[in-house]
Amino acid sequence: MTPSYILSPTDQLRQHLVATTALLASADAMVATLEAQLDAARTHRASLQETLEPMRDHQQALLRWRERTKRDDGDPIAELAALIARITASSEPWTLDHYDEPAGSVQLRAPDGMRYHLTFRAAKITLFDDAGGEEVHERKDVNRPITRAWIAGSAAWVFALQPARRRGEIRVVIDGDIERMEVLP
Amino acid sequence: MSEYRDLSTDEVRARHAASAQRIAGLEATVADLERQLAAAAADLSRARLRHDHLTALLAWRERAGCDDGDLIADLDALLDAIDARWRVLTLEQLPTPDLEASTCALTLRAPDGSRRRIAFDGLATYGDGALFRTPLEPTTLRLNQAVELAWSEQGHRFLSVICRATRSRPRLMIEISGAVRRMSTHVQPGA
Numbered sequence: 001m002t003p004s005y006i007l008s009p010t011d012q013l014r015q016h017l018v019a020t021t022a023l024l025a026s027a028d029a030m031v032a033t034l035e036a037q038l039d040a041a042r043t044h045r046a047s048l049q050e051t052l053e054p055m056r057d058h059q060q061a062l063l064r065w066r067e068r069t070k071r072d073d074g075d076p077i078a079e080l081a082a083l084i085a086r087i088t089a090s091s092e093p094w095t096l097d098h099y100d101e102p103a104g105s106v107q108l109r110a111p112d113g114m115r116y117h118l119t120f121r122a123a124k125i126t127l128f129d130d131a132g133g134e135e136v137h138e139r140k141d142v143n144r145p146i147t148r149a150w151i152a153g154s155a156a157w158v159f160a161l162q163p164a165r166r167r168g169e170i171r172v173v174i175d176g177d178i179e180r181m182e183v184l185p
Numbered sequence: 186m187s188e189y190r191d192l193s194t195d196e197v198r199a200r201h202a203a204s205a206q207r208i209a210g211l212e213a214t215v216a217d218l219e220r221q222l223a224a225a226a227a228d229l230s231r232a233r234l235r236h237d238h239l240t241a242l243l244a245w246r247e248r249a250g251c252d253d254g255d256l257i258a259d260l261d262a263l264l265d266a267i268d269a270r271w272r273v274l275t276l277e278q279l280p281t282p283d284l285e286a287s288t289c290a291l292t293l294r295a296p297d298g299s300r301r302r303i304a305f306d307g308l309a310t311y312g313d314g315a316l317f318r319t320p321l322e323p324t325t326l327r328l329n330q331a332v333e334l335a336w337s338e339q340g341h342r343f344l345s346v347i348c349r350a351t352r353s354r355p356r357l358m359i360e361i362s363g364a365v366r367r368m369s370t371h372v373q374p375g376a
Binding site (some may be wrong): 060067 | 189190197200201208215218226228229233235236253
């Protein structure tokens with residue numbers, strides 16, 4: 001290689017260009033690598049959040065209940081979640097027998113006749129029509145079969161009632177922590 | 186069955202804290218990668234500017250057959266000055282084309298009367314600055330308009346100049362596609 005001290009200024013520039021071309025390629029590769037890593041990290045974060053958030057909601061609701069009741073065991077959140085899974089999996093519909101907003105309670109009947117009395121703490125019970133938007137004010141929706149039930153976050157439990165001929169599907173949304181779940185005689 | 190039913194409240198709290206920590210760890214990783222990417226993108230942009238500059242400069246040195254000078258940097262300095270003090274320069278002469286040689290030259294005038302003539306290896310196209318790239322017939326009526334913006338894109342090797350609109354004239358946009366060939370300064374006699 002020709003020593004640079006005898007290179008002309010323009011030849012030195014040519015050498016700079018070769019070095020800069022290499023730098024450009026490595027900077028370009030670095031950006032591509034980091035973009036791929038960032039993309040992977042963001043995907044990982046999103047999937048972790050998707051997994052952990054319901055779990056964290058559950059833990060939070062449970063911690064509220066434990067602190068309120070001063071108990072050091074038990075998990076009514078999981079019990080209600082299991083009940084909700086049974087309602088959704090059931091081939092025969094469950095029924096909403098009764099609900100009492102001031103008391104924050106709901107009474108459900110299983111196809112085998114077993115009745116469950118659920119009490120929520122500081123609950124707001126709202127009925128929505130099937131579009132989900134409009135609030136329903138009439139109180140004649142008891143004894144309608146439940147078609148689906150789910151947990152929306154840790155403090156909202158939703159029971160969807162079968163659409164009636166003249167009315168659409170009604171959703172009973174109970175916004176509040178579960179306090180107690182009792183099997184009625 | 187509940188995985189928490191038989192756990193003490195402290196154990197549930199510990200699990201809750203652990204999951205928060207896992208999320209926070211990933212948030213930190215993402216934020217760190219975002220910082221690294223921003224730094225790498227800045228490096229890339231600097232390398233690209235330097236590469237474009239050197240490529241253009243070497244092409245000029247070869248064309249001009251000289252072994253010193255940096256006309257590309259001189260033009261960039263002029264463009265920066267225009268952008269910083271955009272009222273100062275006026276367009277004294279529209280790019281006069283030499284169709285045979287595919288070259289053109291424009292002249293800018295400073296308030297002190299000095300003139301800068303810049304020649305390019307390329308032809309100019311004109312547009313209405315408001316309606317980008319709408320062809321506009323060059324006309325001497327547009328002379329003496331202040332240059333509002335000027336920039337070069339060395340990667341694509343073109344120079345754009347936008348002249349300010351006045352009450353009677355629309356904005357004028359000049360695009361010269363080609364490398365700078367020569368730049369000369371003439372001082373107005375008696376100025």
